[in-house]
Amino acid sequence: MKKPLMHKAAITISSHPMYLSIVRVFLEKLLKLMDLPTYMVEDLKSAVDEACSNVIKYAYKNDYERTIKVSFECTSDKVEVVIEDRGEKPADTEFQGRDLRDLKPGGLGMHFIRKAFDEIRFRRIRGINKLTLMRRL
Amino acid sequence: MKKPLMHKAAITISSHPMYLSIVRVFLEKLLKLMDLPTYMVEDLKSAVDEACSNVIKYAYKNDYERTIKVSFECTSDKVEVVIEDRGEKPADTEFQGRDLRDLKPGGLGMHFIRKAFDEIRFRRIRGINKLTLMRRL
Amino acid sequence: MDINIEDVGKGKKVSLSGEIDMHTSPELRKALLKLTKEKISPIIIDLKNVSYMDSSAIATFVEALKSMMSYKGSMRLCNLSPRVQEIFAFAKLDRVFTICKDIEDALSR
Amino acid sequence: MDINIEDVGKGKKVSLSGEIDMHTSPELRKALLKLTKEKISPIIIDLKNVSYMDSSAIATFVEALKSMMSYKGSMRLCNLSPRVQEIFAFAKLDRVFTICKDIEDALSR
Numbered sequence: 037m038k039k040p041l042m043h044k045a046a047i048t049i050s051s052h053p054m055y056l057s058i059v060r061v062f063l064e065k066l067l068k069l070m071d072l073p074t075y076m077v078e079d080l081k082s083a084v085d086e087a088c089s090n091v092i093k094y095a096y097k098n099d100y101e102r103t104i105k106v107s108f109e110c111t112s113d114k115v116e117v118v119i120e121d122r123g124e125k126p127a128d129t130e131f132q133g134r135d136l137r138d139l140k141p142g143g144l145g146m147h148f149i150r151k152a153f154d155e156i157r158f159r160r161i162r163g164i165n166k167l168t169l170m171r172r173l
Numbered sequence: 174m175k176k177p178l179m180h181k182a183a184i185t186i187s188s189h190p191m192y193l194s195i196v197r198v199f200l201e202k203l204l205k206l207m208d209l210p211t212y213m214v215e216d217l218k219s220a221v222d223e224a225c226s227n228v229i230k231y232a233y234k235n236d237y238e239r240t241i242k243v244s245f246e247c248t249s250d251k252v253e254v255v256i257e258d259r260g261e262k263p264a265d266t267e268f269q270g271r272d273l274r275d276l277k278p279g280g281l282g283m284h285f286i287r288k289a290f291d292e293i294r295f296r297r298i299r300g301i302n303k304l305t306l307m308r309r310l
Numbered sequence: 311m312d313i314n315i316e317d318v319g320k321g322k323k324v325s326l327s328g329e330i331d332m333h334t335s336p337e338l339r340k341a342l343l344k345l346t347k348e349k350i351s352p353i354i355i356d357l358k359n360v361s362y363m364d365s366s367a368i369a370t371f372v373e374a375l376k377s378m379m380s381y382k383g384s385m386r387l388c389n390l391s392p393r394v395q396e397i398f399a400f401a402k403l404d405r406v407f408t409i410c411k412d413i414e415d416a417l418s419r
Numbered sequence: 420m421d422i423n424i425e426d427v428g429k430g431k432k433v434s435l436s437g438e439i440d441m442h443t444s445p446e447l448r449k450a451l452l453k454l455t456k457e458k459i460s461p462i463i464i465d466l467k468n469v470s471y472m473d474s475s476a477i478a479t480f481v482e483a484l485k486s487m488m489s490y491k492g493s494m495r496l497c498n499l500s501p502r503v504q505e506i507f508a509f510a511k512l513d514r515v516f517t518i519c520k521d522i523e524d525a526l527s528r
């Protein structure tokens with residue numbers, strides 16, 4: 037069976053942390069179908085997980101009954117993941133993590149996201165927060 | 174962390190058979206979060222897999238570049254799965270499987286679907302085929 | 311799904327692993343029909359490492375079995391997990407196929 | 420995630436398994452802070468069966484470590500998979516935590 041030239045899939049979950057493991061397994065399965073190396077699969081999985089956790093914490097302020105959509109598109113030269121929510125508009129879209137020399141809990145998620153992806157773009161369009169993450173292959 | 178009273182999630186995939194395994198793992202993970210017994214998880218997984226295979230074969234006539242959406246909703250008393258496609262209108266919506274006494278390849282999928290679900294409802298709305306599968310708990 | 315074929319006596323043992331579904335069953339079909347075309351018998355199918363099987367897998371086995379009937383060949387399935395066993399029973403095929411406990415049992419039939 | 424706590428010498432061994440993420444880390448936090456409140460030392464964390472760990476897991480370990488500093492307790496992590504090891508290194512925490520090869524190594528520190 038011929039493999040498709042472009043992989044496209046999406047998953048919509050409630051904003052409850054119990055669903056994060058479903059997003060991870062979805063992404064893992066999808067990336068493995070595309071024969072990406074394990075280290076890259078692990079990095080992308082971690083990054084998307086952190087981005088979804090941040091949506092729950094910041095955009096939805098731990099309201100677990102909202103919706104998160106994760107869309108995924110992969111061609112031979114890049115992986116693109118778009119994470120959408122209908123939560124609050126961020127005060128600041130720089131999303132700085134903490135200085136790693138500073139020993140305190142938290143502030144690591146954005147570092148995982150920057151490690152896995154080459155481009156990070158945030159937009160808010162008609163009440164929807166859209167975080168587009170792109171990794172060149 | 175309090176568990177939600179209702180579980181809701183959805184997955185959208187291309188109509189390529191390689192994605193069926195992703196639908197299965199998605200469903201398996203989701204049903205396991207809800208502590209359903211293994212035999213039921215297996216039956217529901219098989220049934221949804223057969224329904225998606227049928228969409229690829231009949232609604233999309235093996236065009237692997239279309240889209241299938243599988244939505245999922247579960248409360249304490251039922252599991253509901255809705256499978257949507259934008260393919261052809263079925264000639265006959267009875268979807269009869271073959272007589273099991275008749276030894277020939279094929280005609281088993283609908284039997285798996287009827288085994289797992291208590292109610293099967295097909296509707297076509299504005300060009301969208303919608304198969305609603307309901308299992309009482 | 312992975313397919314591994316080995317000689318056993320005059321026949322072949324076909325060991326399958328992973329998931330057999332609409333995506334992977336065409337490859338299984340090709341492998342089995344190649345054997346039945348050569349009139350191989352017995353064909354012993356080892357299902358030990360099969361973690362999932364759908365109706366297209368069953369259809370493939372039925373097709374191969376039917377093509378073996380033309381030369382009175384024998385197909386034997388072995389090492390069925392409880393779930394795979396249940397699927398064959400549900401499809402009323404547990405009497406149509408020769409189902410064996412394990413390889414030794416299959417070889418001794 | 421599963422947490423299993425056992426006595427080892429004057430301290431405790433905390434064996435973790437499964438996935439530690441935003442959903443499961445609150446339970447880990449509760450378990451660790453209960454131990455640090457009792458000023459337990461050493462706390463040996465066995466990560467052998469941890470298949471996934473996110474930033475909330477790391478935050479939880481950092482919080483417990485900081486609360487142990489107040490009573491000069493010792494936290495030792497052991498049996499890190501290559502991926503978990505890499506996560507600690509990436510977060511520049513591989514020198515902050517005492518990372519041991521295995522339980523024996525952790526007990527002998």
Ligand SMILES: Nc1ncnc2c1ncn2[C@@H]1O[C@H](COP(=O)(O)OP(=O)(O)O)[C@@H](O)[C@H]1O
Nearest residue numbers: 090091094095126131132133142143144145146
């Ligand atoms: N989706 C988001 N909406 C609003 N703010 C966000 C979002 N994601 C990240 N941030 C901001 O970026 C900061 C850094 O995020 P992160 O590195 O994940 O660490 P942490 O969540 O532990 O603070 C957060 O503290 C928050 O202020």
Ligand SMILES: Nc1ncnc2c1ncn2[C@@H]1O[C@H](COP(=O)(O)OP(=O)(O)O)[C@@H](O)[C@H]1O
Nearest residue numbers: 227228231232263268269270279280281282283
């Ligand atoms: N989504 C669908 N659209 C159109 N026809 C369908 C669909 N699903 C099932 N059918 C019809 O129902 C029949 C029985 O389906 P099934 O039991 O899965 O067996 P098989 O696909 O092997 O024929 C099919 O042959 C087909 O005619």
